[in-house]
Amino acid sequence: MSTPSTPKDRLRLAIQKSGRLSTDSLDLLKNCGIKVKAPKEKLLLHSENFPIDILFVRDDDIPRLVMDGVCDLGIVGTNVLEETALERRNNGAVNGYVMERPLDFGGCRLALAIPEERPFKNLRDLEGLRIATSYPHLTGRYLAEQKITAEVVTLSGSVEIAPRLGLADAICDLVSSGSTLEANKLRAVETIFKSTAVLIRNTRDFTAEKTHALEIMLRRIDGVQRAAEAKYIMLHAPKASLDLIKKLLPGSENPTVLPLAGDDTKVALHAVCSEAVFWETMESLKKAGASSILVLPIEKMML
Ligand code: ATP
Numbered sequence: 001m002s003t004p005s006t007p008k009d010r011l012r013l014a015i016q017k018s019g020r021l022s023t024d025s026l027d028l029l030k031n032c033g034i035k036v037k038a039p040k041e042k043l044l045l046h047s048e049n050f051p052i053d054i055l056f057v058r059d060d061d062i063p064r065l066v067m068d069g070v071c072d073l074g075i076v077g078t079n080v081l082e083e084t085a086l087e088r089r090n091n092g093a094v095n096g097y098v099m100e101r102p103l104d105f106g107g108c109r110l111a112l113a114i115p116e117e118r119p120f121k122n123l124r125d126l127e128g129l130r131i132a133t134s135y136p137h138l139t140g141r142y143l144a145e146q147k148i149t150a151e152v153v154t155l156s157g158s159v160e161i162a163p164r165l166g167l168a169d170a171i172c173d174l175v176s177s178g179s180t181l182e183a184n185k186l187r188a189v190e191t192i193f194k195s196t197a198v199l200i201r202n203t204r205d206f207t208a209e210k211t212h213a214l215e216i217m218l219r220r221i222d223g224v225q226r227a228a229e230a231k232y233i234m235l236h237a238p239k240a241s242l243d244l245i246k247k248l249l250p251g252s253e254n255p256t257v258l259p260l261a262g263d264d265t266k267v268a269l270h271a272v273c274s275e276a277v278f279w280e281t282m283e284s285l286k287k288a289g290a291s292s293i294l295v296l297p298i299e300k301m302m303l
């Protein structure tokens with residue numbers, strides 16, 4: 001990989017230029033050891049230490065850029081990805097993408113919301129309503145699955161004000177904390193789609209160089225994501241309660257047990273926990289006799 005690569009040997013990855021996925025997408029690359037200078041006004045940046053070029057675009061354009069083969073890879077929310085895929089399917093276009101990895105950021109949900117004062121018992125109450133959304137295909141699919149006949153009004157933004165303007169009776173929009181809904185006197189009544197960011201690639205054949213670079217990148221992404229949750233735990237345990245303490249460690253296999261100098265009633269235990277270690281777990285460990293409990297972050301992990 002140290003030899004200079006020609007553009008056809010370099011991966012091209014589309015990420016969001018500015019918005020909720022931008023920082024996390026750039027951080028992921030950074031944590032994978034892929035250096036890219038922060039985007040200024042440039043549309044395309046070349047990594048100086050990895051055969052990859054980054055294209056900065058609006059998130060809505062990412063699925064199309066990948067599916068049409070303009071970019072090899074893209075990082076985008078499944079909300080936008082699935083909406084585009086449905087739209088293209090309806091238009092008879094060939095989709096052409098492979099979901100390579102779910103990513104641990106960009107979590108949000110697409111929810112149906114109605115004005116606070118509107119009575120709501122169940123989904124049947126949506127029958128015959130006008131529903132404003134920027135996701136007409138996802139919304140339409142959900143309504144069809146639920147056998148609800150409603151009119152879908154497509155808006156490209158400011159969906160949450162549509163009921164107040166008399167443009168719609170309900171909305172279907174992205175919700176994270178719910179504060180935007182509250183500010184607009186709306187309440188979520190049903191989640192129709194849960195979204196996270198994903199890394200996608202197109203279905204075209206890659207050159208051997210690109211295939212190799214992608215393999216390395218995926219291995220690093222796996223390592224970064226595994227390490228994000230995982231913790232290294234060290235503690236002292238009475239020999240008598242070792243089995244109980246091992247059982248309390250979340251997602252750990254084969255911890256290392258070491259003798260403790262000057263104390264044969266106790267051992268030191270070191271383990272990688274693949275799941276988060278909460279205060280409650282530490283308290284249970286203490287109750288089981290553990291002492292000097294240290295929980296350390298893991299920066300990188302390769303199994
Ligand atoms: P663009 O100018 O790129 O079109 P945008 O206004 O469509 O930006 P953002 O609000 O930045 O988009 O959201 C981009 C994506 O981030 C959404 O499509 C969704 O996948 C994800 N997202 C939305 N809300 C949240 C949230 N609260 N937390 C994390 N991710 C979110």
Ligand code: ZN
Binds near residue numbers: 058059060
């Ligand atoms: Zn967008």
